[in-house]
Structures are given as structure tokens and as C-alpha cells.
Amino acid sequence: MKNRLKVLRAERDWTQARLAAELGVSRQTINAIEKGKFDPSLPLAFKAARLFELSIEDIFQDEAVS
Amino acid sequence: MNDQKAKPSDWASSNRTNTIRLRNWTGAWLVTMAVATFGPLLVWPANKLLTILAITTNLLIGFGMIVANKRHLKGLDEMHQKIQLEAMALSLGIGLVVGLSYSLLDTTNIILSDAEISHLVILMGLTYLAAVFAGLKRYR
Numbered sequence A: 001m002k003n004r005l006k007v008l009r010a011e012r013d014w015t016q017a018r019l020a021a022e023l024g025v026s027r028q029t030i031n032a033i034e035k036g037k038f039d040p041s042l043p044l045a046f047k048a049a050r051l052f053e054l055s056i057e058d059i060f061q062d063e064a065v066s
Numbered sequence B: 001m002n003d004q005k006a007k008p009s010d011w012a013s014s015n016r017t018n019t020i021r022l023r024n025w026t027g028a029w030l031v032t033m034a035v036a037t038f039g040p041l042l043v044w045p046a047n048k049l050l051t052i053l054a055i056t057t058n059l060l061i062g063f064g065m066i067v068a069n070k071r072h073l074k075g076l077d078e079m080h081q082k083i084q085l086e087a088m089a090l091s092l093g094i095g096l097v098v099g100l101s102y103s104l105l106d107t108t109n110i111i112l113s114d115a116e117i118s119h120l121v122i123l124m125g126l127t128y129l130a131a132v133f134a135g136l137k138r139y140r
Helices: A005-011 A016-023 A027-034 A042-052 B010-043 B048-075 B078-107 B117-138
Strands: none
Touching (some): A005 A016, A016 A027, A016 A042, B078 B117
16 A cells, blocks of 8 residues: 655655654654555544545555555 | 654653563562572472462562553554564464474373473464564565
8 A cells, every 4th residue: 555644744844753643653664664664544544634634545546455 | 744743752751660660570570480480499398388489479570560561562563563463473373283293292102202381482482472473574
């Protein structure tokens, strides 16, 4: 699954640690999600969507579809 | 959103608290295990009451350690929970399969020495550690 977390984070000039604190996860988890090594759960994806005021589809894209 | 100040992570602080709590319970369990093991040998030989008290204390603190470990696991984020789950599955599986084969080797007298439970604990511990490190490396 692809995602735009890194871009969205950079637009706000946030560090991985800052985003991790906002989402209530570890910095390592943010790093793994950004690199596409770990797919977040639906609740975490919703949390990210709420944080960035976007829809889940605006942040996460299914590679099989796109 | 840029002007928002970094807020302290509730997750990080509660995770730290859970880790410290688990460390304390594990330390207490280890100490009481040492007391229950070496006390009857070196400090109070032939005093069964003290031995039973030491073993009971160790058992009760062991239950506390289990609860602390469960809380610690529940407090982890989803990626670390997954890493822990995979590591525990691997260590439990290897412990069961290798442990029973090891026991069979002993009961069928294929090996001359007795199958010690401490060997199983060491195997499970090392498997768990290796699996956690492998999981952390995989998601790095």
C-alpha cells in the first residue's frame, strides 16, 4: 500500500517523532509506514485522515488499484 | 497546522511507565526465584516452611509479572504488537516442538543426560530475542 504520509508531513515541516506523537504510535512505526513496510490498521488510518483533514483515500492508495 | 506545538506523546509516556513496571516485576520475580532456589541450599537447609513461603512468594510475584507483561503488550503500538506476536508464536512453537522432541530423546535414552527444563527456557528466551530483533530489522 502506497501512502502520502511523508509528503503531508513535509508540508507541515513535521518530524517523524512529531507525527508519531500526534498519532500515538512510535517513530519506528511511522518510518515503517512511510517506507511501505507496514500497513496501518483502519483505526490508525482514520486517525491520520482526521489529523490531516483528508479522506483515507487521499493518504493511502492500494497499489493493486492505482 | 504548522503553528501547532509538539505535544508530549501520551503513548510514549504510558509506554515508558509500562516498561518500567514490567522491569520492576521481572526484577522482583528474578530475586524471589534466586531466594527460592538458593535459600533452601545455603541459608535455611531443612526448613520446609521457609521454602514453601519463598516458592509461594515467587509464584505470586510471577503472576504480577504476567499481568505487567500483558499491560505492556497492550500498551505497545500496532507494529510493535505484531512484532511481539510473531516472536511469541515462534518461541512458543519452537519451545513446544523442540522441547517435546528433547524430552523424547531423554525418555527413550537416546541421550544420556536428563532433559532439563532450564534448557527449554533458554531456548525459548533466545528464540524470542532473535525473533524480536528480526522483526525490528524487517520493519526498519
